[in-house]
Amino acid sequence: MGRDCKICGSTKNLQAHHIAPARRFKTRYNPSNGVTLCKGCHCWEKWDYEVFKSMLVPKISQEVYDYWQTVSQGHRSYSVDELEAIKKKLQHVYEYLQENQR
Numbered sequence: 001m002g003r004d005c006k007i008c009g010s011t012k013n014l015q016a017h018h019i020a021p022a023r024r025f026k027t028r029y030n031p032s033n034g035v036t037l038c039k040g041c042h043c044w045e046k047w048d049y050e051v052f053k054s055m056l057v058p059k060i061s062q063e064v065y066d067y068w069q070t071v072s073q074g075h076r077s078y079s080v081d082e083l084e085a086i087k088k089k090l091q092h093v094y095e096y097l098q099e100n101q102r
């Protein structure tokens, strides 16, 4: 988790935004399903999700956003091709998290 808002950089009224519902994950695949946001930016999630998404996605990357959306859809079975694709994304996400951890 960062020490400032991922969207606007504010250091006040910080909250953790879970990109996908945390309870659905096995923790070992979930090193950081959380983004630090200030209260002001986080409010947009409820006010207007499309606006919120348009602010958040450029900051975390479309790839990372899509990944969390994919895994948050929860229980379903995947084909081998899908699993390979998820594995590749997971690698990107892992690299992203490594680079962004403070």
Ligand SMILES: [Zn+2]
Pocket (backbone or CB within 6 Å): 005, 006, 007, 008, 009, 010, 037, 038, 039, 040, 041, 042
């Ligand atoms: Zn903010």
